[in-house]
Amino acid sequence: MVDSIDSNDGIFRTQNLNLYYGENRAVKDVSISFKKKEVTAIIGPSGCGKSTLLRTLNRMNDFIDIFSTKGEIFFQGEDIYRSSQDVADLRKRVGMVFQRPNPFLKSIYKNIVWGPQIHGTKKDLDELVESSLRKAGLWDEVKDRLNDLATNLSGGQQQRLCIARTIAMKPEVILMDEPCSALDPRSTARIEDLIGELRKDYTIVIVTHNMQQAARISDKTAFFYEGELVEFGDTKSLFTKPKEKRTEDYITGRFG
Amino acid sequence: MSLRRRRLTEKCFKIATALITWSSIAILGVLVFQILKEGMQWVDWQFITSLPSRKAEKAGIYTAIWGSFYLMITTMLFALPTGIGAAIFLEEYGGKSRLSRFIDVNVANLAGVPSIVYGLLGLAVFVNLFGFGRSVISGGLTLGLLVLPVIIITTRGAIRSVPKSIPQAAYALGAKKWQVIFFHTLPYALPGILTGVILSVSRAIGETAPLIIVGAAAYVAFVPESLLDEFTALPIQIFNWTSRPQEVFHSLSAGGIIILLSVMLTMNSVAIFFRHKTQRSRNG
Ligand SMILES: Nc1ncnc2c1ncn2[C@@H]1O[C@H](COP(=O)(O)OP(=O)(O)OP(=O)(O)O)[C@@H](O)[C@H]1O
Ligand SMILES: [Mg+2]
Numbered sequence: 001m002v003d004s005i006d007s008n009d010g011i012f013r014t015q016n017l018n019l020y021y022g023e024n025r026a027v028k029d030v031s032i033s034f035k036k037k038e039v040t041a042i043i044g045p046s047g048c049g050k051s052t053l054l055r056t057l058n059r060m061n062d063f064i065d066i067f068s069t070k071g072e073i074f075f076q077g078e079d080i081y082r083s084s085q086d087v088a089d090l091r092k093r094v095g096m097v098f099q100r101p102n103p104f105l106k107s108i109y110k111n112i113v114w115g116p117q118i119h120g121t122k123k124d125l126d127e128l129v130e131s132s133l134r135k136a137g138l139w140d141e142v143k144d145r146l147n148d149l150a151t152n153l154s155g156g157q158q159q160r161l162c163i164a165r166t167i168a169m170k171p172e173v174i175l176m177d178e179p180c181s182a183l184d185p186r187s188t189a190r191i192e193d194l195i196g197e198l199r200k201d202y203t204i205v206i207v208t209h210n211m212q213q214a215a216r217i218s219d220k221t222a223f224f225y226e227g228e229l230v231e232f233g234d235t236k237s238l239f240t241k242p243k244e245k246r247t248e249d250y251i252t253g254r255f256g
Numbered sequence: 257m258s259l260r261r262r263r264l265t266e267k268c269f270k271i272a273t274a275l276i277t278w279s280s281i282a283i284l285g286v287l288v289f290q291i292l293k294e295g296m297q298w299v300d301w302q303f304i305t306s307l308p309s310r311k312a313e314k315a316g317i318y319t320a321i322w323g324s325f326y327l328m329i330t331t332m333l334f335a336l337p338t339g340i341g342a343a344i345f346l347e348e349y350g351g352k353s354r355l356s357r358f359i360d361v362n363v364a365n366l367a368g369v370p371s372i373v374y375g376l377l378g379l380a381v382f383v384n385l386f387g388f389g390r391s392v393i394s395g396g397l398t399l400g401l402l403v404l405p406v407i408i409i410t411t412r413g414a415i416r417s418v419p420k421s422i423p424q425a426a427y428a429l430g431a432k433k434w435q436v437i438f439f440h441t442l443p444y445a446l447p448g449i450l451t452g453v454i455l456s457v458s459r460a461i462g463e464t465a466p467l468i469i470v471g472a473a474a475y476v477a478f479v480p481e482s483l484l485d486e487f488t489a490l491p492i493q494i495f496n497w498t499s500r501p502q503e504v505f506h507s508l509s510a511g512g513i514i515i516l517l518s519v520m521l522t523m524n525s526v527a528i529f530f531r532h533k534t535q536r537s538r539n540g
Binding site: 042058060063088089090091092093096098100102103105114115118119162164166169 | 421422424425426427428430431432439440443445453501
């Protein structure tokens with residue numbers, strides 16, 4: 001079960017967290033901790049609550065009326081569901097990349113600067129655009145058409161733009177929900193490389209259905225099954241010597 | 257059903273819809289042709305720049321054109337902000353509260369209220385209660401009320417059609433609700449909102465009954481200079497000409513209709529231009 005983690009060291013930590021949609025308990029009694037500057041992969045069969053957990057970390061579930069939580073989630077030691085939490089500030093510090101690329105219907109440039117702008121950044125926007133696009137590995141492809149509509153980019157480029165948009169906020173954590181599932185293998189490879197670069201500076205939590213991907217890019221892996229955290233540990237050992245039968249069955253493709 | 261039967265049904269349906277489409281276009285065509293045939297002889301510079309007159313040869317439509325123009329400006333200045341504001345409230349803030357459901361039902365019903373009822377409302381409220389008298393502003397506000405439901409309904413539809421992923425992306429960057437609405441939802445909904453504007457102008461510019469009740473004058477010898485001035489409007493002038501006994505005025509009214517349609521198309525073309533522009537930028 002959950003071992004080998006020092007629960008105080010996590011940038012994110014949950015304690016007996018239960019997540020509900022109405023009566024339906026989608027995440028059950030999960031205690032987990034995500035460490036600073038590590039990539040944590042969340043894997044598990046469809047419907048096991050991966051996205052639900054991820055969207056709770058930056059409170060994007062607030063928009064679902066029937067959603068409710070029980071238990072605690074700490075970000076940098078503070079309960080993010082306490083009443084005094086500034087949700088906009090939380091989301092500024094915990095960025096998110098979605099399954100489908102969702103650029104704004106605006107220019108590439110505007111896509112990147114809009115977030116920082118609404119939080120008061122006025123200076124050096126050009127540099128911010130360049131550095132964010134460079135980090136996202138998109139600069140060379142778009143540097144001559146920054147004023148073009150972002151929605152005209154290819155799917156893979158759009159997703160990298162969305163990552164650049166998130167990076168531009170200088171977040172502490174980046175959450176990614178199956179960021180490659182709508183992309184072709186080549187774009188996927190590029191994004192994986194990108195995650196390899198980003199891990200130096202950011203804490204990343206990524207949901208993926210692709211076991212090889214999880215094995216390639218993550219330091220830690222968490223395996224969920226029907227809302228429960230079945231196994232959590234170093235990616236290497238989880239994939240080579242799983243402790244739980246269900247984990248082994250899943251990673252060897254016997255179900256899911 | 258066999259494949260052949262299905263193909264046949266498909267074909268019949270296609271023919272039926274095409275028939276309906278073309279017959280309505282044909283009727284419209286005949287109508288426009290009739291009006292052009294009768295009215296074109298009158299439409300010239302003198303007609304556009306002359307004041308109304310008892311003699312058909314000298315009669316013009318100058319004051320009515322400007323009256324209608326100012327009316328539409330007043331109508332839109334009132335109805336657009338109010339309607340868009342109401343739509344934002346209902347869509348984004350109203351939630352499922354009882355109040356918003358109550359407003360919801362009523363807006364839908366108001367869209368179907370006969371225009372003469374709005375005229376009575378305008379007479380009671382703007383002309384008498386507010387003391388605006390029989391003026392441009394009374395007429396404009398009355399027409400504004402009349403088109404308000406249309407603007408609210410089309411704007412709500414436009415807001416609803418914004419893909420959820422867009423506000424989601426903005427919220428995930430830590431945006432506040434008003435920022436999401438102002439910077440993303442509304443710009444994205446703009447083409448739909450402009451459709452509402454087009455529908456509203458088209459409706460309001462032809463309305464006659466409420467203006468008669470609010471007190472548009474049939475004979476006005478000057479262009480309104482302030483909102484509180486007396487006014488006439490194109491449909492009023494047309495109505496006035498058709499109700500005269502002399503034949504010649506009937507064909508004069510066809511000339512008026514041509515002007516009415518032109519003014520409507522001119523005003524709408526602005527909205528159509530912007531709609532086209534915003535839609536193009538969306539499709540790339
Ligand atoms: N908006 C919602 N309203 C109600 N129930 C929901 C909602 N979203 C998810 N659920 C339910 O919560 C459970 C977990 O869903 P979730 O989307 O977190 O799964 P997932 O692990 O991300 O699956 P997938 O791999 O298919 O994305 C499912 O049973 C699902 O039906
Ligand atoms: Mg999911």
